[in-house]
Amino acid sequence: GAGVSQSPSNKVTEKGKDxxxxxxxxxxxxxxxxxxxxxxxxxxxLIYFQGNSAPDKSGLPSDRFSAERTGGSVSTxxxxxxxxxxxxxxxxxxxxxxxxxxxxxxxxxxxxxxxVV
Amino acid sequence: xxKVTQAQTEISVVEKEDVTLDxxxxxxxxxxxxxxxxxxxxxxxVFLIRRNSFDEQNEISGRYSWNxxxxxSSFNFTITASQVVDSAVYFCALSERxxxxxxxxxxQGTTLQVKP
Numbered sequence: 001g002a003g004v005s006q007s008p009s010n011k012v013t014e015k016g017k018d019x020x021x022x023x024x025x026x027x028x029x030x031x032x033x034x035x036x037x038x039x040x041x042x043x044x045x046l047i048y049f050q051g052n053s054a055p056d057k058s059g060l061p062s063d064r065f066s067a068e069r070t071g072g073s074v075s076t077x078x079x080x081x082x083x084x085x086x087x088x089x090x091x092x093x094x095x096x097x098x099x100x101x102x103x104x105x106x107x108x109x110x111x112x113x114x115x116v117v
Numbered sequence: 118x119x120k121v122t123q124a125q126t127e128i129s130v131v132e133k134e135d136v137t138l139d140x141x142x143x144x145x146x147x148x149x150x151x152x153x154x155x156x157x158x159x160x161x162x163v164f165l166i167r168r169n170s171f172d173e174q175n176e177i178s179g180r181y182s183w184n185x186x187x188x189x190s191s192f193n194f195t196i197t198a199s200q201v202v203d204s205a206v207y208f209c210a211l212s213e214r215x216x217x218x219x220x221x222x223x224x225q226g227t228t229l230q231v232k233p
Binding site: 031033035042043044045048056059089091093095105106107108109110111 | 154159160161162163164167208210219220221222223224225226
């Protein structure tokens with residue numbers, strides 16, 4: 001597609017339920033990132049995928065959070081046993097790749113607003 | 118550790134005023150990139166600029182200008198003759214090339230309100 005697409009745009013879930021958030025990066029972009037934007041916490045890095053390399057999971061806040069990227073394209077962020085503090089906007093971004101362009105422009109999706117009640 | 122500080126939480130100006138958004142960063146790496154992103158009410162982060170740590174030249178793009186000073190670890194953003202459409206949250210971010218990823222460390226953001 002023309003841009004990074006995320007679905008759903010809004011998700012309300014009950015505490016304790018599992019949720020899956022989806023990200024479709026820009027075609028041809030090998031790098032994919034997940035960030036979380038919470039009130040009062042700013043934007044925090046969660047996880048990074050680059051091609052077939054092992055992902056950088058250093059930002060995942062707990063083992064309830066996991067992410068996959070299938071076929072080097074679509075990514076799914078899964079939150080198990082959701083808690084109220086998981087409520088936030090989850091943003092996905094993609095960029096061309098690493099190496100000489102490792103810090104090239106990242107294109108962001110519009111995010112998924114997750115509300116845990 | 119890497120850190121980005123945007124000390125101004127909220128700024129309010131009247132249209133046509135100039136406004137400067139401050140950004141101070143911390144990093145131990147010698148090679149890094151600095152960014153500014155705009156987040157309008159729609160929520161999508163929009164890339165504004167990327168600056169390489171070796172390039173300290175200031176940059177101007179229309180009403181936007183950026184002042185990068187390594188001596189003070191600052192990368193400030195000025196909007197000249199502000200307009201209502203400039204109202205948004207602005208984020209400064211740091212990426213360390215030496216770490217081999219494009220992972221961004223964001224500041225807390227500055228909410229800019231431009232009143233007509």
